[in-house]
Amino acid sequence: MRQSFILYFNLLFFLLLSSVSYSQNIQGRVLDSKTLEALPFANVFLNNTTIGTITDTNGKFNLTSIKEPGTYELVFSFVGYETYKRKVNVDAETLDMGIIKLIPSELELDAVEVGGTRDKDWEKKLKKFKKVFLGDDKQAAACILTNPWVIDFPKDNNGNRFLAKASAPIEIENKALGYKVVFYLSSFWHDRTGYSIIGNARFSELKSVDAEEIMKWKKNRKESYQHSIHHLFKSIIEHKINGEGFNLYTETEGNKNATSRSNLFYSELGQTILPYDTTTLVTPEKQKGFYRITLNGRVEVHYRKEKASVRTYRDVFGPVSWIRLNNNFVIVNKDGFAKNPSDVVVSGDMSASRVANMLPLDYKPEQIAGGVDKINFSMYQEQIYVHTDKPYYYPGETIWYKGYVNYATPAWRDSLSQTVYVELIDRKLKSIVISKTLRITNGFFNNDFRLPDTLAAKVYYLRAYTNFNRNFGDENLYTKPLPVLNLTYKAYPRKAIEADEADNLLTITADKRTYKTREKITLTMKLRDDDDKPVLSNLSVSVVDSMRVAPVNISGTILNDYPIKEMEVNRINTDMPFQVEYGINFSGRFFNESNKPEKATLNVLQLNPNNFAMTQSDDDGIFYVSGLSFYDTATFSVQANREKGKAYGRSEWVKNKMAAIGFKESEYQIDLLKTESPQRILSEYEAPKGAFILQEVVIRSAKISEEYEVGYRKKRSYGKPDYVIKKKDINSSYGNLLLTLPGKVPGLVVRQAINDGEETKWVVYIERGGQNSSILYPKEVIVTINDVLALGTPEEILSSIDPAIVESVEVKTGVNVLYGSIGGNGIVSVYTKKDFEKPEETKAIEVMKVPGYSAARKFSAPDYNDPKTDTSQPDYRSTIYWNADVTTDSKTGLATISFFAADLAGKYRVVAEGVTGKGEPVRCVYFVEINNN
Numbered sequence: 001m002r003q004s005f006i007l008y009f010n011l012l013f014f015l016l017l018s019s020v021s022y023s024q025n026i027q028g029r030v031l032d033s034k035t036l037e038a039l040p041f042a043n044v045f046l047n048n049t050t051i052g053t054i055t056d057t058n059g060k061f062n063l064t065s066i067k068e069p070g071t072y073e074l075v076f077s078f079v080g081y082e083t084y085k086r087k088v089n090v091d092a093e094t095l096d097m098g099i100i101k102l103i104p105s106e107l108e109l110d111a112v113e114v115g116g117t118r119d120k121d122w123e124k125k126l127k128k129f130k131k132v133f134l135g136d137d138k139q140a141a142a143c144i145l146t147n148p149w150v151i152d153f154p155k156d157n158n159g160n161r162f163l164a165k166a167s168a169p170i171e172i173e174n175k176a177l178g179y180k181v182v183f184y185l186s187s188f189w190h191d192r193t194g195y196s197i198i199g200n201a202r203f204s205e206l207k208s209v210d211a212e213e214i215m216k217w218k219k220n221r222k223e224s225y226q227h228s229i230h231h232l233f234k235s236i237i238e239h240k241i242n243g244e245g246f247n248l249y250t251e252t253e254g255n256k257n258a259t260s261r262s263n264l265f266y267s268e269l270g271q272t273i274l275p276y277d278t279t280t281l282v283t284p285e286k287q288k289g290f291y292r293i294t295l296n297g298r299v300e301v302h303y304r305k306e307k308a309s310v311r312t313y314r315d316v317f318g319p320v321s322w323i324r325l326n327n328n329f330v331i332v333n334k335d336g337f338a339k340n341p342s343d344v345v346v347s348g349d350m351s352a353s354r355v356a357n358m359l360p361l362d363y364k365p366e367q368i369a370g371g372v373d374k375i376n377f378s379m380y381q382e383q384i385y386v387h388t389d390k391p392y393y394y395p396g397e398t399i400w401y402k403g404y405v406n407y408a409t410p411a412w413r414d415s416l417s418q419t420v421y422v423e424l425i426d427r428k429l430k431s432i433v434i435s436k437t438l439r440i441t442n443g444f445f446n447n448d449f450r451l452p453d454t455l456a457a458k459v460y461y462l463r464a465y466t467n468f469n470r471n472f473g474d475e476n477l478y479t480k481p482l483p484v485l486n487l488t489y490k491a492y493p494r495k496a497i498e499a500d501e502a503d504n505l506l507t508i509t510a511d512k513r514t515y516k517t518r519e520k521i522t523l524t525m526k527l528r529d530d531d532d533k534p535v536l537s538n539l540s541v542s543v544v545d546s547m548r549v550a551p552v553n554i555s556g557t558i559l560n561d562y563p564i565k566e567m568e569v570n571r572i573n574t575d576m577p578f579q580v581e582y583g584i585n586f587s588g589r590f591f592n593e594s595n596k597p598e599k600a601t602l603n604v605l606q607l608n609p610n611n612f613a614m615t616q617s618d619d620d621g622i623f624y625v626s627g628l629s630f631y632d633t634a635t636f637s638v639q640a641n642r643e644k645g646k647a648y649g650r651s652e653w654v655k656n657k658m659a660a661i662g663f664k665e666s667e668y669q670i671d672l673l674k675t676e677s678p679q680r681i682l683s684e685y686e687a688p689k690g691a692f693i694l695q696e697v698v699i700r701s702a703k704i705s706e707e708y709e710v711g712y713r714k715k716r717s718y719g720k721p722d723y724v725i726k727k728k729d730i731n732s733s734y735g736n737l738l739l740t741l742p743g744k745v746p747g748l749v750v751r752q753a754i755n756d757g758e759e760t761k762w763v764v765y766i767e768r769g770g771q772n773s774s775i776l777y778p779k780e781v782i783v784t785i786n787d788v789l790a791l792g793t794p795e796e797i798l799s800s801i802d803p804a805i806v807e808s809v810e811v812k813t814g815v816n817v818l819y820g821s822i823g824g825n826g827i828v829s830v831y832t833k834k835d836f837e838k839p840e841e842t843k844a845i846e847v848m849k850v851p852g853y854s855a856a857r858k859f860s861a862p863d864y865n866d867p868k869t870d871t872s873q874p875d876y877r878s879t880i881y882w883n884a885d886v887t888t889d890s891k892t893g894l895a896t897i898s899f900f901a902a903d904l905a906g907k908y909r910v911v912a913e914g915v916t917g918k919g920e921p922v923r924c925v926y927f928v929e930i931n932n933n
Contacts, residue, residue: 024090026063028097030055030076032104039102042078043169043182045202047085049362050179052202066090067362075200076100077184079168083200119731125153129164132190133197134172135354139220142176143356147752149739156189164188174356177224178206178217183355194347203360209380209416209468209580224357225365227303227319229350234336236281237291245305245318248276256297265313273300285331290339294329298322301350308349319349337361381408382416384464384478385562385921387913389542389882391554392483392491392670394680396453399424399482400859402446402540402884403438403464408564410919413443417466419581419853420445421658424482425461430661433460436854437584439629440466443915444538446884447856457486461666465659467585470578474659480555481666487678491550491670505529506537508910508926515930517901518864518875525895525912527888527922534893537922539914541897543881546927547906548679554668558913562921583627586850587654588638590617597621598649600640605788607635607847612790614800622654630852637847650846680878721810721829723748730803737806737830738762738798745811748828749778764794766813766826781811781826794828807833859883864900875902890917905932 030042038059045052046066055061066072074097076084081102088095126148134140145151150168165185172181180203187198208214225231227245235244255272262268269275276299283292301321312320324345331339338344382405389400403420407413422445423435433455438445449462465477485491511522527535555561592598597620604613604625611630617623623638638651723745731740742750747767765778783790783797790797812827859882862869881899888895901908908928915921 024066024093024095026066026074026088026090026095026097028061028100030059030061030078030100030102032081033101034104036101039078039081042076042081042102043202045075045200047073047075047200048203048358048360050203050205050360051362052204073200075184075202076102077169077200078102081105083184083186085200122153125162125164126151128162129153129188132162132195133164133188133354134356137356139174139176139224140354140356142174144173144175146171146173159191161189161191172355173206175206176217176220176356177359178208178214178221179360180204180206181355181358194351197355201355201358201360211380211471221359221363222365224359225363227306227321227350228357228359229323229338229344229346230336230359231365232301232323232336233293233330233332233338234334236278236293237332237334237336239282241278245303247302247304248278249273249300249302250276250297251300263313265316289334291332291334292329293325293332295323295325296328298324301348303349310349312348321346321348321350323350335361335364380416380468381472381564382406382466382469383408383562383564384420384466384469385558386422386462386464386478386480387540387542387558387911388462388480388482389879390544390549391552392485392549393451394485394487395451395455395457397451397680397878399449399451399462400446400542400879400882400884401448401462403440403444404558404562404915404921405440405443405445405466406562406564406915406919407443417468417580418583419585420464420466422447423463423658424449425463425479425661426458427461427661427663427665428458432658432661435658437851438856439853442538444884446540447854451484455484457484457489459483459665461663463659463663467578467581470659475662475664477659477663478561479663479666481668483554483670485672485679487680488675489672490675490679491552491672493550493552493671505535506912506922506924508912508924510926510928513929515901515928517903517905517930517932518871519901520865520898521901521908521928522896522898523910523926523928525886525888525897525924527893527916534891535888536890536893536917537888537914539886539888539895539912539922540884541881541886541910541912542879543899543908543910543928545878545880545902545904545906546909547904548878549909551909552670554670555666557923558915558921559923562915581626583629584850584852585624585626585628585656587622587624587656588651588848589621589654590623590638590640590649590651591621592640592649598640600649602638602640602649602651603647605637605639606630607637610788612785612788623651628852631855632853633849633851635847635849651848653848653850719812722813723811725809725811727807727833730806730809736799737801737803737809738764738795740803741798741809741828744809747813748781748811748826761793762795762799764798764828779825781828784827784829786831787829798828798830801830805832807831856884862900876904877902880908886912886914901930905930 030039030044031037032039038055038057040055040057040059042055042059042061043052044055044061044063046063051063051065053061053063063074072088072090074086074088076086082105084100084102086097086100088097129151130140130145134143147168147170150166150170152165152167154163154165156163165188170183170185172183174181182202182204184200184202185197186200187196189196206217208217231244232241232246235241235246241248249269250273252272252274265273276295281293281295283294284290285292299322301323302316303318303321306318308317308319326343326345330343333339384403384405386401386403393399401422403422405417405420407416418440420438420440421435422438424433425431426433434449434451436447436449438447460482462480462482463477469477483491506525506527509524509526511524515521523541525539525541527537529535590598590600590602592600598617599619599621600617602615602617602623604615606612606628611628613625613628615623615625628634636651636653638649639647640649641647725741725744729744730737738750741748741764748764749767750762750764752762763778763780764783765780780794783794785797785801808831810829810831812829814826861877861881862875864871880902881897883897886895886897908930910926910928911923912926913921913923
């Protein structure tokens with residue numbers, strides 16, 4: 001016989017859901033109970049769910065997305081006020097809570113101690129707290145307490161319990177389940193007999209486009225749900241107890257609540273324990289969607305579909321738990337969640353699951369084939385369409401284009417790719433003729449390709465894709481055929497095309513019926529919906545001389561190429577090797593003094609424009625830098641530091657591997673006619689005489705001498721700082737520099753903020769200072785590292801710096817002219833220890849050049865109303881007008897453009913393509929007559 005201790009726990013969360021599926025909402029207003037002032041940004045949420053919101057600046061809230069009516073516990077929380085909870089019955093489309101008054105807390109927040117002795121003792125207790133609070137398994141190990149400093153550990157004056165309290169909600173980043181949990185701890189204790197964690201939790205989904213990570217979250221959530229108390233109760237309701245892998249047993253008379261038993265289960269079966277009769281465990285409640293589960297006494301639960309981490313019996317391989325219901329029954333909803341969880345006392349394996357294993361009560365278990373979820377990655381699809389000014393070109397011409405990015409899940413627009421690659425490809429030679437890297441802004445991009453005069457006549461392809469697109473196969477990337485014709489060949493349509501595929505919701509009208517050469521033309525675009533209401537849209541407009549550019553149909557239009565197409569891609573547990581790019585990414589190889597690749601922590605210094613980042617090289621010296629934003633070409637110095645701060649090493653840029661040219665050639669028909677004369681004469685307005693493309697400009701100058709030095713400290717570029725934090729005052733025991741700043745400088749505020757529609761974030765600003773700053777939306781300081789302006793938010797920069805390498809932090813609170821408007825809200829300057837070493841003779845810094853984004857050019861066309869325009873030059877433009885950014889007004893649905901006709905009479909073909917504010921493609925084709933007189 002062996003002794004076994006039954007550890008009871010009381011983890012209390014309250015929520016009740018019913019089964020009707022329609023959206024409801026709860027609204028009201030939150031005020032201070034004493035002053036009756038509105039409380040902005042107070043948290044309002046349904047306990048232990050992902051359903052929550054914050055109040056606006058008037059204290060009002062509107063809690064939406066409640067899919068199922070029923071009885072809920074609604075939680076109101078605000079820093080400095082007592083948390084208020086209220087059970088509500090939601091059975092109508094809108095429940096008005098009226099005025100909610102929060103009572104100011106009488107408790108003052110404890111001062112944060114930073115003494116070394118206290119730190120060691122506190123860290124020891126924090127480790128113990130995490131083990132009880134989060135658990136002691138792999139999922140708990142993947143959880144991060146992002147604000148542990150709010151937790152304190154008071155002494156238990158009445159016994160030997162381990163106690164904990166929190167001065168603010170505990171924030172948990174659960175990277176095992178993919179949730180951010182804000183936990184409002186009410187009570188916590190732990191001793192030899194068990195533990196109690198009482199509080200409220202608000203869940204929110206972590207964002208990721210990493211397919212492997214998403215798969216891991218789904219799998220871990222399923223594992224957390226399996227053999228949980230909720231899973232058991234749902235199995236009882238659906239009469240699938242055995243099928244879901246559960247076996248229930250009850251103790252015989254005389255052996256109730258026994259604390260000792262043989263370690264061989266089957267030797268006890270029939271003697272001290274019997275199978276539980278599960279035929280009459282559940283009955284429906286009067287309230288629709290709720291059930292009463294009756295279990296008499298202590299019930300032993302075995303789960304057969306999983307291996308136990310700790311064996312209870314030698315001959316039972318699955319986990320074993322015990323359940324007791326207060327009053328022998330519990331009311332649950334259809335998903336197995338208890339109306340009052342305090343009615344359920346669990347011990348054994350089920351009680352081992354702590355906060356790290358918690359799932360929100362609105363979690364819906366998904367079916368997993370073979371134990372692994374199927375994920376259709378097409379939900380993250382980014383589909384591209386490109387509108388060009390013409391269907392074909394001649395050597396020396398310019399290809400003007402605009403790209404439209406459509407998203408299978410529009411809500412992901414701001415979380416997906418911000419970089420696109422556009423290429424002109426020779427398919428037969430499998431070579432890239434021209435390529436550019438462009439920034440995607442609000443789902444759009446635009447630029448141009450200048451074709452070389454010597455370009456061979458053949459069919460080329462314009463290809464556009466994001467790095468993330470490549471996960472669906474390089475053969476699936478967007479391509480568009482663009483024939484380049486010999487100058488003596490003319491294209492013509494098989495049939496005269498006066499109109500083609502268009503959307504009748506978008507119309508174009510001209511201010512006149514016909515125009516003379518060089519006369520001003522004004523066109524009005526009008527977009528209305530089916531109810532004749534104005535529609536906002538973003539369009540690109542091309543106007544070409546159709547007598548010189550035949551209206552041939554070579555590729556699809558925005559109407560058929562922009563809508564998301566179902567992809568035959570349904571990956572199962574497959575890596576997504578090509579990640580989303582949020583800026584310019586590049587790779588390099590780092591070499592040490594012996595010219596050998598080396599693994600090291602690297603400082604990446606961008607010299608133009610100034611920027612700073614850190615990265616890590618692997619054993620082959622390969623490193624990766626991401627998320628930068630610069631145009632044209634930037635210069636970088638990448639070096640490592642010795643322990644004493646001496647920089648060493650050099651680096652080389654590794655060109656990104658482009659997508660494979662494996663797409664199939666398009667099928668299209670274009671009729672050509674050989675002529676005796678050139679069909680394309682470049683106008684001076686398109687290519688002025690003597691024009692050339694500036695490839696690169698290198699500016700060299702002598703070394704700028706320092707104005708003066710005091711000892712070995714240089715004079716600061718921004719002048720004298722207002723405050724200096726020396727290294728002796730910087731607590732290196734904290735994990736990052738961000739956590740060491742609070743309380744160090746008068747007026748410097750480092751706090752967390754939650755703005756409407758945003759995730760919780762840290763803000764760093766000067767109190768009652770800065771330009772256009774407010775307490776709700778403060779303007780943050782800028783951060784420099786060794787006098788180099790760092791890219792990113794203060795939170796991102798300061799949280800990535802190890803306090804141990806910092807020599808000092810200097811704060812300038814006033815306006816500084818050196819950094820212009822961006823420095824108007826204060827400067828936090830970080831100086832690392834190497835910056836204070838005695839200057840030595842420096843060698844020339846080895847740098848590497850990295851191409852960045854290509855800036856868009858403006859389409860050039862003459863203005864014959866401008867006296868500065870040279871009217872003596874002939875105007876033979878084939879592309880009369882191009883505009884990549886035409887916006888119809890949301891109130892009128894109208895947009896107007898103007899341009900001048902060229903010198904040849906004929907017919908102009910106007911093509912307008914674009915998308916509405918709702919992401920719907922629109923297109924219109926219109927013709928304008930040009931006469932000689």
